[in-house]
Amino acid sequence: DTVFNENPHRRYNILTGEWVLVSPHRTKRPWQGKVEKPFIPLTATYDKSCYLCPTNTRMGGGQNPDYTTAYSFVNDFSALLSDTPSGSVDENLLQAKSERGLCKVVCFSPNHSLTLPLMEEQDIEAVISLWQKEYKELGELPYVNHVQIFENKGDTMGCSNPHPHGQIWAQESIPQEIAKKTKNLGDYWNKNKKSLLLSYIEQELKLKERIVIENEHFVALVPFWAIWPYETMIVPKRHLQNITLMTEVEKTDFAKTVKELTIKYDNLFSTSFPYSAGIHQAPTDQKNNDEWHFHMSFYPPLLRSATVKKFMVGYEMFADAQRDITAEQAAQSLRELGNVHYSKL
Amino acid sequence: DTVFNENPHRRYNILTGEWVLVSPHRTKRPWQGKVEKPFIPLTATYDKSCYLCPTNTRMGGGQNPDYTTAYSFVNDFSALLSDTPSGSVDENLLQAKSERGLCKVVCFSPNHSLTLPLMEEQDIEAVISLWQKEYKELGELPYVNHVQIFENKGDTMGCSNPHPHGQIWAQESIPQEIAKKTKNLGDYWNKNKKSLLLSYIEQELKLKERIVIENEHFVALVPFWAIWPYETMIVPKRHLQNITLMTEVEKTDFAKTVKELTIKYDNLFSTSFPYSAGIHQAPTDQKNNDEWHFHMSFYPPLLRSATVKKFMVGYEMFADAQRDITAEQAAQSLRELGNVHYSKL
Ligand SMILES: O=P(O)(O)O[C@H]1O[C@H](CO)[C@@H](O)[C@H](O)[C@H]1O
Ligand SMILES: O=P(O)(O)O[C@H]1O[C@H](CO)[C@@H](O)[C@H](O)[C@H]1O
Numbered sequence: 001d002t003v004f005n006e007n008p009h010r011r012y013n014i015l016t017g018e019w020v021l022v023s024p025h026r027t028k029r030p031w032q033g034k035v036e037k038p039f040i041p042l043t044a045t046y047d048k049s050c051y052l053c054p055t056n057t058r059m060g061g062g063q064n065p066d067y068t069t070a071y072s073f074v075n076d077f078s079a080l081l082s083d084t085p086s087g088s089v090d091e092n093l094l095q096a097k098s099e100r101g102l103c104k105v106v107c108f109s110p111n112h113s114l115t116l117p118l119m120e121e122q123d124i125e126a127v128i129s130l131w132q133k134e135y136k137e138l139g140e141l142p143y144v145n146h147v148q149i150f151e152n153k154g155d156t157m158g159c160s161n162p163h164p165h166g167q168i169w170a171q172e173s174i175p176q177e178i179a180k181k182t183k184n185l186g187d188y189w190n191k192n193k194k195s196l197l198l199s200y201i202e203q204e205l206k207l208k209e210r211i212v213i214e215n216e217h218f219v220a221l222v223p224f225w226a227i228w229p230y231e232t233m234i235v236p237k238r239h240l241q242n243i244t245l246m247t248e249v250e251k252t253d254f255a256k257t258v259k260e261l262t263i264k265y266d267n268l269f270s271t272s273f274p275y276s277a278g279i280h281q282a283p284t285d286q287k288n289n290d291e292w293h294f295h296m297s298f299y300p301p302l303l304r305s306a307t308v309k310k311f312m313v314g315y316e317m318f319a320d321a322q323r324d325i326t327a328e329q330a331a332q333s334l335r336e337l338g339n340v341h342y343s344k345l
Numbered sequence: 346d347t348v349f350n351e352n353p354h355r356r357y358n359i360l361t362g363e364w365v366l367v368s369p370h371r372t373k374r375p376w377q378g379k380v381e382k383p384f385i386p387l388t389a390t391y392d393k394s395c396y397l398c399p400t401n402t403r404m405g406g407g408q409n410p411d412y413t414t415a416y417s418f419v420n421d422f423s424a425l426l427s428d429t430p431s432g433s434v435d436e437n438l439l440q441a442k443s444e445r446g447l448c449k450v451v452c453f454s455p456n457h458s459l460t461l462p463l464m465e466e467q468d469i470e471a472v473i474s475l476w477q478k479e480y481k482e483l484g485e486l487p488y489v490n491h492v493q494i495f496e497n498k499g500d501t502m503g504c505s506n507p508h509p510h511g512q513i514w515a516q517e518s519i520p521q522e523i524a525k526k527t528k529n530l531g532d533y534w535n536k537n538k539k540s541l542l543l544s545y546i547e548q549e550l551k552l553k554e555r556i557v558i559e560n561e562h563f564v565a566l567v568p569f570w571a572i573w574p575y576e577t578m579i580v581p582k583r584h585l586q587n588i589t590l591m592t593e594v595e596k597t598d599f600a601k602t603v604k605e606l607t608i609k610y611d612n613l614f615s616t617s618f619p620y621s622a623g624i625h626q627a628p629t630d631q632k633n634n635d636e637w638h639f640h641m642s643f644y645p646p647l648l649r650s651a652t653v654k655k656f657m658v659g660y661e662m663f664a665d666a667q668r669d670i671t672a673e674q675a676a677q678s679l680r681e682l683g684n685v686h687y688s689k690l
Contacts, residue, residue: 008443098352146664150663178664318520
């Protein structure tokens with residue numbers, strides 16, 4: 001629809017129930033603002049001052065084993081603690097309650113320089129297996145009702161150690177982003193007895209406008225309502241509530257999709273593409289959660305080049321999310337990029 | 346309550362209905378991540394290459410008049426346009442609609458280097474008068490139901506021109522942040538026939554723990570549910586739906602409060618403190634909007650120093666907002682800071 005390729009409009013996010021303002025006519029706006037430092041590729045496989053490398057001493061004093069595959073441990077500076085005393089504040093308009101939980105760090109590889117796009121497929125599978133184990137074990141703790149798996153990649157995204165790693169924050173409450181999605185997935189499920197995301201990817205696979213990668217078991221696409229310039233979402237073609245329900249072949253395809261997508265990201269601006277990625281899946285609150293359909297989202301800040309990012313500031317903080325390039329343009333750029341990492345060409 | 350000064354907990358935002366995770370025990374976490382470039386103070390009163398300085402040619406080709414006080418014009422790269430053709434997409438799970446609007450730029454002063462904390466009180470009053478005029482005039486346009494006034498200060502906050510200025514985005518739809526607040530202000534109003542924010546500042550003025558500034562007509566405080574490390578909110582002591590309803594003395598006090606608060610911000614880390622600030626007030630949608638109580642919020646990213654900021658990334662994007670220092674600690678630091686700008690000491 002050319003009206004929407006060229007004119008300001010708002011799009012609706014069926015998962016969160018929120019809207020994003022899209023201004024496609026504004027892509028040619030000049031940029032005189034902040035430029036990020038260009039990324040300098042890492043090459044060392046081991047760094048003796050890195051607190052995530054095998055055998056090194058961590059900031060909290062513990063020592064890493066000589067691990068050879070994906071490895072996790074309790075965060076030395078956890079935002080959530082398992083022994084938090086319970087309590088609440090309920091004084092008129094002041095409302096608060098204690099929160100128990102546990103934070104873990106997941107090292108993707110013993111190799112200090114190996115980001116996901118540079119890892120072998122089977123090593124990414126090992127990361128996914130560890131995510132599955134953690135989701136299950138943390139989810140079984142009596143005080144954990146939700147397990148959030150995520151990665152902050154690159155210092156632009158607040159990552160304080162370049163050794164490739166992700167995090168897991170498990171907690172008592174259902175976080176807001178999950179609550180919104182549970183509501184919308186649930187409404188659709190109750191009405192249609194079908195997964196909302198299943199219906200959505202069926203529609204997208206027919207239109208093909210926003211698909212980036214498709215293989216036997218997974219689809220990676222730029223959602224119609226994407227906020228970040230090159231935001232994407234990896235969705236399994238089967239209605240799976242959480243990542244532990246994948247078959248072995250599905251897990252292989254998931255690893256393949258993650259690798260292919262992150263290679264495309266790196267290739268887009270010939271840099272180690274920064275992003276925050278996260279897996280949204282069913283809460284571990286003992287409820288039925290049939291409506292849930294797990295997906296992994298990537299929120300990357302870069303807009304025009306390796307050094308110019310999109311700022312979610314003033315208007316976005318006070319009013320609505322806003323973007324310039326359309327989801328369709330972003331999907332096309334990503335789709336057309338090669339599957340071989342630029343550093344290997 | 347010491348339980349909440351030292352232990353992880355969640356706090357409830359009575360305006361948006363959302364929760365923030367607070368981890369007070371984590372303030373001593375070392376930071377090995379990204380540091381921002383230190384700010385170099387501007388000194389030139391005029392910059393011939395600045396497209397906001399008086400008499401200069403703008404990027405869009407127009408020429409600025411030789412303005413001597415706060416001055417506004419239509420943004421040369423507006424995200425919203427007044428002539429957008431109307432239309433909508435409603436194809437199964439894809440929902441979008443056209444959006445009309447208007448974007449303006451507000452130069453605070455003809456002086457290229459004069460940020461709000463460095464301006465004279467009566468010159469800040471001139472900015473407020475211009476905000477009032479714009480809110481009224483834009484709000485009267487038939488296709489404008491909401492007027493968002495905001496400022497992105499500093500390149501860390503995506504500001505692309507150091508000449509002190511703010512923006513106004515006026516539009517057809519009610520943005521989400523406003524819709525949430527309208528709901529919660531409305532629920533309280535319907536139940537108590539009293540402004541929620543009036544009740545809230547009464548409670549805070551008794552407790553005094555989170556107050557930063559108080560004068561005859563305004564309060565500046567760190568809200569109980571603040572997300573950003575040094576987030577604050579300026580609230581009029583009278584129940585005023587929008588900024589045009591202030592008396593002249595109230596306007597003077599508002600200007601005074603803005604100046605004092607932004608001086609404290611600059612003094613905190615001896616830098617030109619970056620932030621996004623915005624005024625939330627009644628929509629201009631011809632509804633009654635009695636429940637509305639205008640307020641100006643400041644969302645500053647700095648956490649520990651002029652160069653170390655808080656990143657709202659992974660967990661915050663996928664789950665809930667999160668902070669380390671408590672609102673009470675932040676309020677105390679700001680309260681204790683002097684009212685004379687550090688550059689003048
Ligand atoms: O309009 P500007 O100053 O060019 O741009 C800045 O403010 C806008 C409104 O908050 C944002 O959308 C942009 O990302 C930001 O860089
Ligand atoms: O835990 P890290 O890597 O030290 O910290 C990073 O991720 C956290 C979780 O998204 C954020 O709260 C921090 O602001 C960010 O710098």
